[in-house]
Amino acid sequence: MCRTTSQQQNSMGAWHRGRMWASSPSFRRHLFLLRSLSPSPPPPSAAALLPHAVAGGSRCCSSSSLSSSSVRVHAMAGPPVYEADAEAVVRRITPPLDRARHKGQAGKIAVIGGCREYTGAPYFAAISALKVGADLSHVFCTRDAATVIKSYSPELIVHPILEESYSVSDGERESVSSRILTEVSKWMERFDCIVVGPGLGRDSFLLDCVSNIMRHARQANIPTVVDGDGLFLITNNLSLVEHNSLAILTPNVYEYKRLVQKALNCEVNEENASEQLTALCQKIGGITIMRKGKADLISDGKTVTQVSTFGSPRRCGGQGDILAGSVAVFASWAQHFLLSNEHPTEKSVNPMMLGCIAGSLLLRKAASHAFEKNRRSTVTTDIIEFLGKSSN
Numbered sequence: 001m002c003r004t005t006s007q008q009q010n011s012m013g014a015w016h017r018g019r020m021w022a023s024s025p026s027f028r029r030h031l032f033l034l035r036s037l038s039p040s041p042p043p044p045s046a047a048a049l050l051p052h053a054v055a056g057g058s059r060c061c062s063s064s065s066l067s068s069s070s071v072r073v074h075a076m077a078g079p080p081v082y083e084a085d086a087e088a089v090v091r092r093i094t095p096p097l098d099r100a101r102h103k104g105q106a107g108k109i110a111v112i113g114g115c116r117e118y119t120g121a122p123y124f125a126a127i128s129a130l131k132v133g134a135d136l137s138h139v140f141c142t143r144d145a146a147t148v149i150k151s152y153s154p155e156l157i158v159h160p161i162l163e164e165s166y167s168v169s170d171g172e173r174e175s176v177s178s179r180i181l182t183e184v185s186k187w188m189e190r191f192d193c194i195v196v197g198p199g200l201g202r203d204s205f206l207l208d209c210v211s212n213i214m215r216h217a218r219q220a221n222i223p224t225v226v227d228g229d230g231l232f233l234i235t236n237n238l239s240l241v242e243h244n245s246l247a248i249l250t251p252n253v254y255e256y257k258r259l260v261q262k263a264l265n266c267e268v269n270e271e272n273a274s275e276q277l278t279a280l281c282q283k284i285g286g287i288t289i290m291r292k293g294k295a296d297l298i299s300d301g302k303t304v305t306q307v308s309t310f311g312s313p314r315r316c317g318g319q320g321d322i323l324a325g326s327v328a329v330f331a332s333w334a335q336h337f338l339l340s341n342e343h344p345t346e347k348s349v350n351p352m353m354l355g356c357i358a359g360s361l362l363l364r365k366a367a368s369h370a371f372e373k374n375r376r377s378t379v380t381t382d383i384i385e386f387l388g389k390s391s392n
């Protein structure tokens with residue numbers, strides 16, 4: 001009969017415990033966290049799961065060559081940036097299509113935007129939120145824009161309540177401003193996330209009113225995605241988002257440049273992209289920023305991650321609007337997912353980061369499908385058509 005020594009028994013026990021740990025849900029949750037949000041060089045076993053590590057926003061080595069020394073070298077040029085396991089993030093935070101659920105439980109989103117010039121942007125953001133899987137999507141826009149946006153889609157709930165300077169006399173400003181805030185506040189508590197800025201325009205009176213709406217959303221703890229002209233607004237008044245952990249900024253290349261100039265008082269540094277992004281998040285405090293570009297670089301000032309799945313070579317306007325609407329839905333799903341999850345490690349994950357990761361991947365996949373079908377004639381509506389096929 002084969003007899004095992006106590007040392008062998010101990011090591012067998014450890015092996016069994018290891019196997020059980022490896023197959024346990026908490027181990028899988030651990031791996032998921034390492035793969036999607038690892039801020040520092042992961043242990044060797046987890047390193048193998050990382051598709052690749054990058055520094056300064058550009059790819060530098062493959063997983064097989066990921067060693068602590070390579071990470072150290074790149075860490076000198078800014079914190080290492082790992083490609084997020086965005087597929088895993090999307091799978092994990094997307095709620096099941098459960099027959100027991102009722103309308104609203106998969107999310108209620110509002111877009112604050114739409115003026116005389118721009119009606120496409122708020123429509124793209126709001127309809128994308130619905131197509132990603134939210135149950136209700138509202139748009140708060142000016143009167144001029146409302147009829148146009150309604151005519152694009154009967155699915156959207158459109159509130160024609162914002163006003164631009166040209167339609168308000170000096171004497172009316174205060175009362176109109178407070179009426180607008182009262183009107184939006186009635187709805188605010190119902191929203192899981194708001195998107196401020198797509199097609200908002202830059203009228204000073206309108207932006208003052210939207211500043212009040214942002215302050216109200218913050219008091220009500222509503223996650224807020226700031227995009228387009230919303231970024232113009234906050235760049236000139238950073239206190240609107242300072243230390244708001246529920247704020248997500250999604251700047252494009254020009255919006256990022258203006259933000260860096262204003263907040264850091266310097267120019268964009270491509271060599272040290274991740275370090276600069278981290279510094280920007282820390283300077284503003286508490287917020288999450290997704291710097292859009294060839295790779296979407298995402299940080300909350302503590303970790304930096306990126307999504308670089310190839311989407312499409314078409315750069316038609318409106319893709320950022322799809323992204324903003326999608327991020328809003330995913331951020332609210334991530335918040336619900338983490339709140340209903342007991343695991344302590346996952347409690348420390350930032351749901352706003354997960355929302356950005358998931359939104360970025362979805363847009364890129366949809367853009368890729370649309371380009372395959374439409375080639376150079378691909379436009380934003382073509383991409384929206386593929387949001388369903390690209391999600392879970």
Ligand SMILES: NC(=O)C1=CN([C@@H]2O[C@H](COP(=O)(O)OP(=O)(O)OC[C@H]3O[C@@H](n4cnc5c(N)ncnc54)[C@H](O)[C@@H]3O)[C@@H](O)[C@H]2O)[C@@H](O)CC1
Pocket residue numbers: 117118119120121122197198199200201227228229252254255257317318320321
């Ligand atoms: N169909 C629509 O209604 C659309 C409306 N949009 C809205 O349009 C508004 C303005 O957004 P934009 O992204 O156009 O913002 P900007 O007004 O900042 O940029 C306009 C364009 O000017 C150029 N530009 C800006 N800054 C520059 C710089 N420093 N150096 C060189 N070129 C520069 C770029 O080509 C840029 O695309 C936003 O409210 C946005 O949401 C866009 O989302 C696109 C689609």
Ligand SMILES: Nc1ncnc2c1ncn2[C@@H]1O[C@H](COP(=O)(O)OP(=O)(O)OP(=O)(O)O)[C@@H](O)[C@H]1O
Pocket residue numbers: 228251252253292293294295296311312315316317318319320321322323360363364
């Ligand atoms: N050079 C690029 N290569 C690949 N993808 C890109 C590139 N630039 C942007 N993207 C993708 O397109 C998405 C939208 O980014 P973009 O910079 O076009 O936003 P935007 O200018 O705000 O768009 P919008 O026209 O809606 O305002 C980003 O998430 C990113 O994934």
Ligand SMILES: [Mg+2]
Pocket residue numbers: 227228252320321
């Ligand atoms: Mg934009």
